[in-house]
Amino acid sequence: MNKPAKTAITPTRQQDYPEWYQQVIKGADLAENSPVRGCMVIKPWGYALWENMQRVLDKMFKDTGHQNAYFPLFIPMSFLEKEAQHVEGFAKECAVVTHHRLEPDGKGGLRPAGPLEEPLIVRPTSETIIGACYAKWIQSYRDLPILINQWANVVRWEMRTRLFLRTAEFLWQEGHTAHATAEEAMEETRKMLEVYADFAERFMAVPVIKGEKTAGERFPGAVITYCIEAMMQDRKALQAGTSHFLGQNFSKAQEIKFQSQSGETEFAWTTSWGVSTRLIGALIMTHADDDGLVLPPRLAPSHVVIMPIYRDDTQRAEVLAYCKSLRGELMLQRLDDQTIRVDIDDRDLRGGEKKWYHVKRGVPIRLEVGPKDIANQAVFMARRDTGESKSVPRVELVETIGAILEDMQNNLLKRATAMRDENTVTITNEQDFRSFFKSENEENSPINGGFAKCHFVSEDAVKPLLDELKVTIRCIPLDGGTTPGKCFLTGKDAAQMAIFAKAY
RNA sequence: CGGAGUGUAGCGCAGUCUGGCUAGCGCAUCUGGUUUGGGACCAGAGGGUCGUAGGUUCAAAUCCUAUCACUCCGACCA
Secondary structure: OOOOOOOOOOOOOOOOHHHHHHHHHHHHOOEEEOOOOOOEEEOHHHHHHHHHHHHHHHHHHHHOOOEEOOOOOEEEHHHHHOOHHHHHHHHHHOOEEEEEEEEEOOOOOEEEEEEEEEEEEEOOOOHHHHHHHHHHHOOEHHHOOEEEEEEEEEEOOOOOOEOOOEOOEEEEEEEEEEEOOHHHHHHHHHHHHHHHHHHHHHOOOOOOEEEEOOHHHOOOOOOEEEEEEEEOOOOOEEEEEEEEEEEOHHHHHHOOEEEOOOOOEEEOEEEEEEEEOHHHHHHHHHHOEOOEOOOOOOOOOOOEEEEEOOOOHHHHHHHHHHHHHHHHHHOOOEEOOEEOOEEEOOOOOOHHHHHHHHHHHOOOEEEEEOHHHHHHOEEEEEEOOOOOEEEEEHHHHHHHHHHHHHHHHHHHHHHHHHHHHHOEEEOOOHHHHHHHOOOOOOOOOOOOOOEEEEEEOOHHHHHHHHHHHOOEEEEEEOOOOOOOEEOOOOOOEEOEEEEEEOEO
């Protein structure tokens, strides 16, 4: 009926970026909004992607000496009250449990009953509950360091939500460590930042800038917050991970004390660090195109999908046998240390429909196998990243599949890095700053400038301008952030340089 | 919490102003057929307490009152 759209996703990125984002998620069947306000249902394809992220990160955590544990979902309200800044930061977005029972309300419905003595908070993050445990576990310097991670869900009652980027409940990992010295805790904080940056670039193919948050953007209760910042295709920044040096703020509030080698009682130095399902949002907005999701091979739930093509049952048997043996050969190949993941899609669907289904889901390589290919001992191969498609001898495909996937992985990173670098500029005066962040086509698809590298005297000095333009200080980059220069706004001497951008 | 808007089939909507036959349309689903190296076509079928509660009326998706939910724009944020 309808003639095929030019792109699998409408609208395109150019036409309406936020709507495009939603449509990519829908088209790829990653997740959907749930009946519960602000909460999402992560569907199998999206969850498989998350599981792959988890698997890789979990290994990286273990390789750096961490162990997994699990702490309660509920936190007594009094725990949260202990660290003043922490309370202030999270109080406005906490879900509170006040009752432990339901009873009939006499009108056919239910009402809460059995009020709790002390309300429980559904964890927005677990520093306080984990700290309380550490206070018990730690007596001596011999008990340190404690290096623990937990995979969990947390709840932050956000007003405006968007799938993966900001939802009321989200999945994440949170590392919590305690150390005998500040130096050691700092080293841990920086080490985990490196782990995140490494993961983002090597596995997600998302280039990131490592930096330090300014006081205004810091995690509530932290002394230093490090972050990795990525640029999305609409040139907005997305914070993709954070690593906090908490100093002794939490240990003092929670009495995490130990006896040092010299016999003194000292407060421990703690850190925390986390990444969440938001990474999926980062992945989408970095690589997806107007035909839908594009997955980096190292995280793709499926590397290769084979689509058998046949007319009748005789052909079907022949083609399927060929596909299965092909799959067997491909699965013996490797991408790094992973075996190649291959699916055969033999559903009773038309070829075109099937093709677009996998395009929208971002499967890196599509193979089509029909009688003609069998006759030539070949397969028809299409790459999701470049759209390139051609017939390839079967033997050659099997030999090179690992290299092709690796090439795709590298290609995605290169493409994303080029995009970011093209839209990163050094700005030295207010005029240029203003015009850089003025949207080009404001109505439906704001293009949001990009990353501006600017020297500035202080957060307070630039705040009015930033508020006006809806720009934020993303971070003081570890690379070059402390070289002196002239403030772009006041022209005065400035000791620091930051990345400025509009942000998610 | 301020401003605006929307609730009708799985999804997207029309119908509401001006009350009136059995509540429609597109997509999706199912069945049969023709097709099949590219998001098919033809024929048929299933699927609705019109957000909820009350009121007005011979008659309510439509008018009135109340209420709930959601969306968008602000303020707030991984």
